[in-house]
Amino acid sequence: MNKQISFLNPEHLAPIRNLNLRTKAIVEGTIAGLHKSPYHGFSAQFLEYRPYLPGESTRRIDWRKYAKTGRSVVRLFEDETNLFAWILLDKSGSMTFSSGGPMNKYEYARTLAASLAWILIRQRDAVGLFAFDSAESLMLPPHSTAIHLTTILSRLSSLKAGGTTDCGRSLERLATTIGKRGLCIVISDLFDDPQAIIRGLRHLRFKRQDVMVLWVLDPMENQFANAGSLDVHDLETGGSVAVDGLTAWEFFTSGILRHRKTIEDACRSLRIGFERVVTDEPFQKALLRVLQKRRRLF
Amino acid sequence: MSGIAFVHPAFLWGLAALAVPLLVHFLNRRQTRKLDFSTLRFFSAAAKRTSRMRRLRRLLLLLARMALICVCVAIFAKPYITRDPFSALRNPDSEIFTFVDPTVSMDYRDRGTPLWRTAFDLLDTLNKLLPPAARRFTYNEARAEFVQEKAFARPPGPFVRHGAAPLDKMFVALSDARGGRAGMSLLVMVSDFQDNISRILDTQLVRCGNMPALCVSVAPHSPWNCGVRDAAVSAGARSVVTVQVSCLGKSLDSAGVTVTAGGMRVGHAMVSAKAGESCRVPVAITSDVQDPRGTVLLDCDDPFPDDNTFYFVHGAQQALRVLVVGEPDESFPVSAAFSSLGASQWSPVVRPVRAVTYNDIDSAALVVLCGVRQLSPPLAALVHGPSPGRKAILFSPATDSASAGLAGALLPSGSRSALAIVSDPTSRAIVLPDTVSPLFKGFRRLKDADAAVNRYCTGLPGGTLMLLDNGKPFATHLIDTSGNSWVLLAAYIGRERENVAAALPLFTTGLYVPLLDRLARYALSAIQKEPQVWVAGVPRQNPYFGAARGALVFDAGNRNISRWSSQPQVAFDAPGLYRIQPDGEPYYWVAARIDSSETVFAYRAPHVPAAMASRVKFLRADRFGAFVAARRSGTFSPWLWIACALLLIAETLLWEKRQLPAQTA
Numbered sequence: 026m027n028k029q030i031s032f033l034n035p036e037h038l039a040p041i042r043n044l045n046l047r048t049k050a051i052v053e054g055t056i057a058g059l060h061k062s063p064y065h066g067f068s069a070q071f072l073e074y075r076p077y078l079p080g081e082s083t084r085r086i087d088w089r090k091y092a093k094t095g096r097s098v099v100r101l102f103e104d105e106t107n108l109f110a111w112i113l114l115d116k117s118g119s120m121t122f123s124s125g126g127p128m129n130k131y132e133y134a135r136t137l138a139a140s141l142a143w144i145l146i147r148q149r150d151a152v153g154l155f156a157f158d159s160a161e162s163l164m165l166p167p168h169s170t171a172i173h174l175t176t177i178l179s180r181l182s183s184l185k186a187g188g189t190t191d192c193g194r195s196l197e198r199l200a201t202t203i204g205k206r207g208l209c210i211v212i213s214d215l216f217d218d219p220q221a222i223i224r225g226l227r228h229l230r231f232k233r234q235d236v237m238v239l240w241v242l243d244p245m246e247n248q249f250a251n252a253g254s255l256d257v258h259d260l261e262t263g264g265s266v267a268v269d270g271l272t273a274w275e276f277f278t279s280g281i282l283r284h285r286k287t288i289e290d291a292c293r294s295l296r297i298g299f300e301r302v303v304t305d306e307p308f309q310k311a312l313l314r315v316l317q318k319r320r321r322l323f
Numbered sequence: 324m325s326g327i328a329f330v331h332p333a334f335l336w337g338l339a340a341l342a343v344p345l346l347v348h349f350l351n352r353r354q355t356r357k358l359d360f361s362t363l364r365f366f367s368a369a370a371k372r373t374s375r376m377r378r379l380r381r382l383l384l385l386l387a388r389m390a391l392i393c394v395c396v397a398i399f400a401k402p403y404i405t406r407d408p409f410s411a412l413r414n415p416d417s418e419i420f421t422f423v424d425p426t427v428s429m430d431y432r433d434r435g436t437p438l439w440r441t442a443f444d445l446l447d448t449l450n451k452l453l454p455p456a457a458r459r460f461t462y463n464e465a466r467a468e469f470v471q472e473k474a475f476a477r478p479p480g481p482f483v484r485h486g487a488a489p490l491d492k493m494f495v496a497l498s499d500a501r502g503g504r505a506g507m508s509l510l511v512m513v514s515d516f517q518d519n520i521s522r523i524l525d526t527q528l529v530r531c532g533n534m535p536a537l538c539v540s541v542a543p544h545s546p547w548n549c550g551v552r553d554a555a556v557s558a559g560a561r562s563v564v565t566v567q568v569s570c571l572g573k574s575l576d577s578a579g580v581t582v583t584a585g586g587m588r589v590g591h592a593m594v595s596a597k598a599g600e601s602c603r604v605p606v607a608i609t610s611d612v613q614d615p616r617g618t619v620l621l622d623c624d625d626p627f628p629d630d631n632t633f634y635f636v637h638g639a640q641q642a643l644r645v646l647v648v649g650e651p652d653e654s655f656p657v658s659a660a661f662s663s664l665g666a667s668q669w670s671p672v673v674r675p676v677r678a679v680t681y682n683d684i685d686s687a688a689l690v691v692l693c694g695v696r697q698l699s700p701p702l703a704a705l706v707h708g709p710s711p712g713r714k715a716i717l718f719s720p721a722t723d724s725a726s727a728g729l730a731g732a733l734l735p736s737g738s739r740s741a742l743a744i745v746s747d748p749t750s751r752a753i754v755l756p757d758t759v760s761p762l763f764k765g766f767r768r769l770k771d772a773d774a775a776v777n778r779y780c781t782g783l784p785g786g787t788l789m790l791l792d793n794g795k796p797f798a799t800h801l802i803d804t805s806g807n808s809w810v811l812l813a814a815y816i817g818r819e820r821e822n823v824a825a826a827l828p829l830f831t832t833g834l835y836v837p838l839l840d841r842l843a844r845y846a847l848s849a850i851q852k853e854p855q856v857w858v859a860g861v862p863r864q865n866p867y868f869g870a871a872r873g874a875l876v877f878d879a880g881n882r883n884i885s886r887w888s889s890q891p892q893v894a895f896d897a898p899g900l901y902r903i904q905p906d907g908e909p910y911y912w913v914a915a916r917i918d919s920s921e922t923v924f925a926y927r928a929p930h931v932p933a934a935m936a937s938r939v940k941f942l943r944a945d946r947f948g949a950f951v952a953a954r955r956s957g958t959f960s961p962w963l964w965i966a967c968a969l970l971l972i973a974e975t976l977l978w979e980k981r982q983l984p985a986q987t988a
Binding site for chain 2 (some may be wrong): 070096107119120122129214243246251253254256257258259260261262264265266267269272273275276277279280284319
């Protein structure tokens with residue numbers, strides 16, 4: 026029963042170009058590692074059996090089937106959709122930054138979005154996708170069908186990052202279009218004016234949305250360490266500044282801490298989940314943290 | 324002379340390493356790394372500061388690194404200020420002159436080690452600390468010059484000797500050795516700096532001129548010494564020897580005093596004395612001692628045993644040489660009178676005026692001018708000219724008719740008197756003005772019949788010693804401008820040339836011999852020539868100089884050690900008893916004692932003239948090594964190390980860190 030969970034690191038998944046396959050590997054590994062499943066199927070209509078996985082509650086094992094066949098299986102039921110979830114993916118130029126790891130922030134965020142969509146649709150929730158930069162570029166309304174998942178995955182696969190960041194306005198724009206209560210998962214590096222971002226988040230909350238923010242950072246952004254003279258080029262605007270490594274470290278470290286604190290404080294006051302995800306950590310870990318946080322918050 | 328020099332200038336080649344930080348600086352300027360980053364949001368303020376700060380930081384870092392290299396080079400090269408008077412201790416081209424005090428006080432054993440050995444140990448230390456190329460000179464007393472040596476070597480055997488420190492010769496030799504060169508030089512004098520040495524240096528240090536001097540004192544911290552200062556057979560009773568025992572710094576508890584005569588132990592006593600006291604100890608000796616040689620031995624274990632033995636001679640006195648100037652047939656009563664007083668007392672010699680030489684005058688303690696009518700050049704020099712040494716002169720003018728008017732010219736210079744010869748038909752008796760005066764104490768009372776004169780001189784200068792019964796001075800005394808002690812008689816003491824009808828010629832009376840003895844001793848006492856003491860190592864006038872004869876000198880072991888003949892001055896090398904054997908005369912003994920000034924152990928630093936205060940340093944031995952070592956390490960060594968540490972800190976602070984501290988967002 027104590028099967029050791031092996032996490033899939035981004036460098037292992039990076040060679041898998043097919044987002045569908047990559048997502049499936051992540052999601053199945055993640056669900057297998059959950060000690061308590063966050064989604065419960067209590068529908069009266071039986072759907073199918075599936076093998077029992079270590080970590081699941083033993084209450085759902087079909088003991089009769091076990092007595093007949095000697096195999097531990099879990100019964101799955103057809104559940105009704107009861108949640109409308111939006112995945113808000115930042116696809117601005119800053120998300121393409123990578124300090125040399127196997128995946129840049131956008132790739133990581135896209136995989137994370139696909140995994141979440143998969144999980145949500147697997148538990149019969151309706152999932153919509155909203156990919157944004159300074160101008161809206163993709164908006165798929167929520168549905169809970171399997172075909173919709175395929176659509177999301179294919180659109181995510183073809184979606185390219187670029188443009189400048191306007192996170193706050195994008196959130197507000199989405200908030201104006203959402204009518205039904207649901208869940209919004211924002212996946213972004215949040216390199217925008219923090220007050221604008223907070224305004225957008227507040228607007229989403231006003232529209233009775235449960236909001237979770239996944240702050241995606243590259244390891245270098247998480248822990249800046251560059252000595253010597255630097256000529257820093259902005260991936261979004263193309264501008265550059267010449268800075269001294271030590272000075273840059275001082276300013277970046279203090280600046281990003283201040284930035285995080287501002288947003289995190291606002292999230293706490295708005296009852297918004299805030300999670301920092303670094304692109305060098307395994308997807309399962311990141312997903313588990315997100316799911317556990319989601320269970321605690323809502 | 325002012326400026327900076329280096330102990331090890333070869334290390335200055337290390338300044339070539341200054342090129343390294345310069346190279347690093349210019350290479351780093353071009354190394355700007357391009358970094359594509361997600362946002363410039365947090366770098367805009369950094370960029371403003373960077374342009375200024377980076378340039379300033381790099382410049383400061385360059386300066387700090389260059390200064391660090393300079394400081395490191397300086398630490399090894401050891402800079403010093405050449406204005407420092409003792410910079411010769413660092414300079415490889417310097418000349419170091421050393422002088423170790425050879426006086427007997429350096430034989431004091433401080434904690435068992437003689438001071439002179441400590442002095443050479445210090446020079447060994449100096450030898451190791453000096454730059455190898457520095458030239459080392461040691462004063463060689465036998466050659467009276469500074470001798471260049473590879474190292475300050477300690478001579479084999481005992482180093483000290485009796486006698487005064489040869490400071491005068493040393494300064495002359497120092498001047499000769501330097502030869503007017505202006506190079507860096509230093510005189511290192513190692514001594515105990517007893518008061519007698521320091522007293523000489525008080526006036527002689529100026530002879531160093533511009534040369535710095537390092538006076539290193541090896542004087543013991545708490546000296547103590549016991550010794551015999553004096554011993555004499557009590558007057559009138561030869562059965563007691565009075566010994567003076569002194570204690571310095573420590574009390575003496577029941578020490579034995581032994582008196583020997585001629586090698587035989589003749590008396591013994593015990594003595595105790597408190598610290599700082601001096602006591603006289605009477606030692607009873609056997610009464611039938613005939614040997615004049617006496618030795619007193621203090622049985623005491625002290626750090627300076629040289630003065631625990633005292634030598635003396637009793638019953639024997641060296642004869643004083645009397646030069647009687649006058650015609651032999653007229654002045655023979657004078658020489659006969661002095662001869663009759665004993666060969667051990669007086670040694671007269673008669674010379675006619677024209678036969679008197681300078682040597683005759685130099686060798687005589689007393690000159691008797693007996694009826695001299697004219698002066699030869701040596702006599703003229705004695706009477707009127709500058710005199711080489713103070714003499715006692717007994718002047719007796721001729722009172723015959725041929726000498727009338729001449730006697731005044733014979734008086735000493737500065738007296739400005741004129742003698743007039745008086746022929747008195749009445750015989751004049753000699754009277755004493757004061758029978759209790761020191762001069763005539765114990766002299767028998769004169770009677771009228773004792774002596775009478777008919778012809779005499781008036782106008783004698785000086786203070787009256789004796790009178791004639793008519794109130795005219797018969798004997799007067801004066802000290803002339805040359806320091807000679809004159810006793811002037813109004814009457815003639817020789818045999819009259821003319822057949823004068825004298826009532827009672829002086830030389831025929833019983834007064835004659837004791838009168839001459841008293842007057843001669845009075846003249847000698849006025850210039851303090853009477854008691855003479857031989858001190859080991861201290862030269863004295865050769866008693867046989869110019870006497871056309873000599874004497875052999877034997878030590879206590881009867882070994883002939885020298886001959887006194889024509890040398891002006893003679894000396895004994897060590898304290899002891901010496902036998903003097905004059906040619907054709909009986910021998911006599913003399914005792915040479917240790918110089919008492921060497922045994923008092925009073926130490927002080929010499930007074931340094933204000934103008935020389937910066938160039939003369941007085942140090943105790945225990946600080947000498949540190950003083951020299953401090954000079955060897957350069958003037959700025961502590962400051963250089965501090966600067967090095969500060970620059971290293973600055974380097975660390977200014978250095979662009981390659982490993983920035985980890986802090987996650």
